Amino acid sequence: MINFYAFQGTVTMISDFDTGQSGEGEGCYKLFSVENGLGAVVNFVVSPTTYFVDHVMVEIGDRVTGYYDGNAPVPFIYPPQYQAIVMVKDNPVQNVKVSYFNNQLVSSDGQLQVNISPFTQIVLTNGQFFSNSPANRDLIVIYGPSTRSIPAQTTPYRIIVLC
Template sequence: MANYSTVYGNVGSVTPFHTTVSDHSCSLLISVNTQSMGQINFVVSPQTFVLEQHTFGPGEPIIAIYDTSVPVPLIYPPQYQAVVLAQNSFGYRAALNYFDEDLLSVDQTMKLNIPSDGSTQVLLVNGQNFTYNPGDHYLFILYMSDSMNSSTEVTPRKIIVFCYPDE
């Protein structure tokens, strides 16, 4: 099972990603400056989910999530394949994890509390409303750090449900 890590920082640069001189791929390299880890580069491919299809520019606050189980080149600065990117103008915290039908993450570090008042947006990756229990899916969640009610309970502001073709 995938294990995701979240990075918070500011975009340093956005450049085309080339593996050869004649490469005209559809990938980008986003350099992110972080307080805790310095510079980190993220390869953004057509398969990367970008929340609200935001176009990033230098200086913007960003959330980047990558899969720690994917092999990476041993280079500096480190370079990871981005799985999810989101603009972070409001100082959100984020997570990508598999949540069971009770909305408990598979690593049991987070339990989601979804209020019945509709204050939490639950969307599909295409931006459409998801009207069922989002459990039993991989979920990308955005929440405010002050929404931690206990050591594990989180009230997200937004949930993106990742469905797979056989669902």
């Protein structure tokens, strides 16, 4: 189980990231610098396995949220540098939650409960349908309105299972 942490801000720089290994990996890794508007900066290492919600192209000036494993080791440098697992470009018509969801489909922070409808698309990161229960898994939940209860409840548009 990944302990997902998030950092939200504006992309201020995108550059190639040198992994130190020559050959096939050159140009495949990017470094996204993200500033939150309060002076905090985070660098995200974006690899070929980083999942971009809706497969959007991110550019300098875009508002994004980067999700990373809070338990993963990180180099002791400033600004902090995290391996991006999921990147979300802000979209005013949808909300996104990346978390582990338990057997009741409640996120690990207890803030969101998912109610699945027959219209909820449940897919893998490669776009193929997921045929099992999404409970007890790491999920990307894409949803619109939610209740104001704790946990908030929603019926998502789409669930992406992170296998």
